[in-house]
Every structure is written in structure tokens, then in C-alpha cells.
Amino acid sequence: xxxxxxxxxxxxxxxxxxxxxxxxxxxxxxxxxxxxxxxxxxxxxxxxxxxxxxxxxxxxxxxxxxxxxxxxxxxxxxxxxxxxxxxxxxxxxxxxxxxxxxxxxxxxxxxxxxxxxxxxxxxxxxxxxxxxxxxxxxxxxxxxxxxxxxxxxxxxxxxxxxxxxxxxxxxxxxxxxxxxxxxxxxxxxxxxxxxxxxxxxxxxxxxxxxxxxxxxxxxxxxxxxxxxxxxxxxxxxxxxxxxxxxxxxxxxx
Numbered sequence: 001x002x003x004x005x006x007x008x009x010x011x012x013x014x015x016x017x018x019x020x021x022x023x024x025x026x027x028x029x030x031x032x033x034x035x036x037x038x039x040x041x042x043x044x045x046x047x048x049x050x051x052x053x054x055x056x057x058x059x060x061x062x063x064x065x066x067x068x069x070x071x072x073x074x075x076x077x078x079x080x081x082x083x084x085x086x087x088x089x090x091x092x093x094x095x096x097x098x099x100x101x102x103x104x105x106x107x108x109x110x111x112x113x114x115x116x117x118x119x120x121x122x123x124x125x126x127x128x129x130x131x132x133x134x135x136x137x138x139x140x141x142x143x144x145x146x147x148x149x150x151x152x153x154x155x156x157x158x159x160x161x162x163x164x165x166x167x168x169x170x171x172x173x174x175x176x177x178x179x180x181x182x183x184x185x186x187x188x189x190x191x192x193x194x195x196x197x198x199x200x201x202x203x204x205x206x207x208x209x210x211x212x213x214x215x216x217x218x219x220x221x222x223x224x225x226x227x228x229x230x231x232x233x234x235x236x237x238x239x240x241x242x243x244x245x246x247x248x249x250x251x252x253x
Contacts, residue, residue, distance in 0.1 A: 044133060045094070046070045046108040047121070049080075049087050053108025055155065055174070057083045059137045060106070068103070073121075100129035107132065107151075110171060110189065115205045115223070119187045122151075122169055132169065143180070155192075167204075176208075179216075191228070203238070212247075 044060060046053050049070040060067045061083065069086040071094050080087045089097070105125065109118045122132065132151040136142070140154045143162035148154065152166045157175035160166065164178050167186040172178060174192040182196050185204040190196070194208045197216040202208060206220045209228035220226060221238030230247040241250045 041066050042133065043068050043103045044106055045088070045098070045103050046106045047091075047094075047125075048073060048108030049082055050108070052110030054082060055110075056106055056108050056135055056153065057085070059135050059155065063136075063138055070108070073109075095128075100131065104133035105130050106135055106153075107169065110173070115187045115189060115207065119169070119205060122187075149186075161198075185222075206236075 042065070044065055044067050046056055046067070046069075049072050053070060057067060057070075067083075067085060069088045070082055072087050072090055088094075107118060107122050109121070111118050126132070134148065134150060134152045136148065136152070136154040137156040137158070139156050140158040140160070142148070142154075142160050143164070145162050146160050147165040149166060149168040149170075151169040153171045154160070154166070155172065155174040155176075158172050158177070160172065160178045161180040161182075163181040164183070166172060166184045167188070169187050170184045171189040172184065173190060173194075176190045176192060176194045176196075178184065178190065178196045179198040179200075181199050183201045184190060185202060185206075187205045188202045188207070190202065190208045191210040191212070193211045195213045196202070196208070197214060199217040200214050201219040203220060203222040203224070205223040207225045208214070208220065209226050209230060211228055212226045212230045212232065214220070214226070214232040218232055218235055220232070220236040221240065223239050224236045225241045226232055226236060226247060227241065227243035227250070229245070230243050231245045232242065232247045236242050236247070242248060243250050
């Protein structure tokens, strides 16, 4: 039998890391063992080999995942190693040497500001049949009734409270705090140390800067940017940039 702490950690991994190929999670210990084992052995390749990729590699290795190496977008790092694992080649190497059904990908491009490049690249890979897996650091605290969609990235020290949802390919970065009933839409990025009070909505592709604070029930529009350290006390319109305390409009991105 598993102890309470280990059971909770495994259930979190099942709930938030399992893909459709593995199936629904179960609370039986036998089923937990089988599913969690399947998650661990999935071969994974990280797209990118910069800072965000290295953080993801550390996360995956800490969680016992089967990381095989990295793909460099521009091939300049090909042949080098990171965390003792090889930079295998560029995206053409991936297309020519690996079948989509044989591996899962992790997008190792974090970016600040506009997420369009990250989104375009991932969407194109998915159209070509590639699958993306989720990454949730073992130290993250995930509340009850939280919905984490496929391909999310939840980094070390994150807190996500009850009733919140994190959509496909969104990033919740190191030590960010998301309170109850928040909605983080697809490809949004909540940067390190950002604090979201209850009922906040961050729409698709928006960026919440490092250390920003958002009061309860505000909404940040699609592809908007909230600057580092800003304090948001009212809604932010789509494609706008807000900075300062309290946050006010700066310019269009």
C-alpha cells in the first residue's frame, strides 16, 4: 500500500499528466501503479534547449519521467549535452528520424510578452501528428477540483487553488499563485511569482509578468501583456500592455 503523501502525488500525476492513450485514472493501488508506470516510461523530447527548456528538464527528471534529449530550433546546439542528455538535432531531425507515435514532446520555449511564436510552432507540430505531454513539478500544490488540460506546464512551488482551470499549453511558472476559480486559457503564460486572486480570467495568449498582482474577478484579454510588478485592479483589454501600480495602459504590443 502507498502512504497518504505518495498516493496524493501519484494521483496528481495521473490526473494531470496522463494522456488519452493511457486512459482514465483510478484510485485503486493496482491501477495507480500501472498508470503511473506508463506515464514514467513515455519517451519525451523537449523542443528548445535554452533556459525554459532546462527548467522543464529538471522538472521531468525530478518526476522520474523518461526524457531522451532536446531538439534545437536552429541546430546551433546540435551535438551538445544538457543535464547529461543529448541535443539531438533540429526540427528537421525530428521529422526525419522519429515517428510522432513513438514520443511525446514538451515545448521548451517560455518567452516573455507575445506568445505567438510559441503557439504557432506548437500548433504546426500538432497538425503534423505530434503529441504534447503535460509537466507538473512534484512540489506544486494543486487544489481539489482543478482542471489541468493536456500540455500544461506547472513549475516548482506553484499553488493552484480549488475550482481553477488551466487550458491547453498554458504555462504557470515558478512560485506563481493562482487562487480559487481562476481560468487560464490556452497558451497564456503566468510568469514566476505572479499572484492571482480568486475568479481571475487570463484569456488565450496573454502574458502575466513576473511578480504582478491581480485582484479578484478581473479579466486580462487575449494576447494582452501585464508588465512585471504591475498591480491590476480593473479589466485589461485584448492586445494591450499595462504596467505600474495601479496598472495602466502603456502601448499596443
